[in-house]
C-alpha cells in the first residue's frame with residue numbers, strides 16, 4: 001500500500017492562538033494563495049518542508065495529550081492544510097482513535113472536492129480566514145476568489161462544526177468601519193453559526209522571511225497596524241454582531 005506522507009513546514013508545541021485551550025499546531029508546507037500581507041511567506045511554496053507519515057505526527061501529538069486542557073487539541077495550519085487533504089483525513093481518523101480533537105485552520109482556498117469534504121468532516125472545529133470583504137480585493141491582494149472560501153464556510157455550517165472566523169486588518173486596505181460593515185454584509189446569516197470572529201493586526205515581524213526566501217514583499221512600505229486601531233475595530237465588530245453570532 002502507498003505510504004501517505006505530508007510536507008510539514010514546522011510544529012508549535014504549546015500554541016495558544018490557534019484555537020481553544022493549549023494546542024499542538026502543525027504547519028503544513030505549501031499554499032495556493034499569495035496574500036500581500038502573508039506573515040509566513042516561507043510556507044507558501046510546495047517544494048520544501050519535511051515529509052512525515054500519519055503515525056509520526058500522531059506519535060508527536062499523543063506526547064502532548066496531557067496538556068490539552070480547556071478544550072485543547074491539535075490544530076492543522078499552514079500554509080494551506082487542505083491542500084494536503086487526503087493526509088489530513090487520515091490523520092484526523094487516527095487522532096480520533098486517541099481521543100484528540102482536531103481544528104483545521106484554513107484560508108478556504110481549496111475547491112470542495114470529495115477529499116477536501118472528507119477532511120472537513122473529520123475535524124471538530126474550523127478556523128477560517130475571511131481575508132477580504134469582496135471579490136475584487138480577494139483577486140488583488142490574495143490571489144484567489146471568494147467562492148471557495150464561502151463554500152468552505154457553508155459546508156462547515158451544514159455539518160454543524162464549531163466555527164471561528166479571522167480577518168487580518170491591514171492599514172489602507174481594510175482598516176475602516178466601512179470595511180467591517182462589508183464583512184458583516186458578506187457573511188450575512190452565516191454569522192449565526194459562528195462562535196467567534198476575531199480581527200488580527202497586520203505586523204512587520206515576518207518581513208525578514210521575505211528577504212531570506214528571496215520573495216518580493218508587496219507591503220514592504222506598510223507600517224504595522226496600531227494596537228488601538230485594532231481594538232477599536234474589534235469593538236465595532238463585536239457590537240455589530242453581538243446579537244447575531246452563536
Ligand code: SF4
Nearest residue numbers: 031033035038079107
Ligand atoms: S493563506 Fe496564509 S500562508 Fe497562504 S499566502 Fe495567505 S497568509 Fe500566507
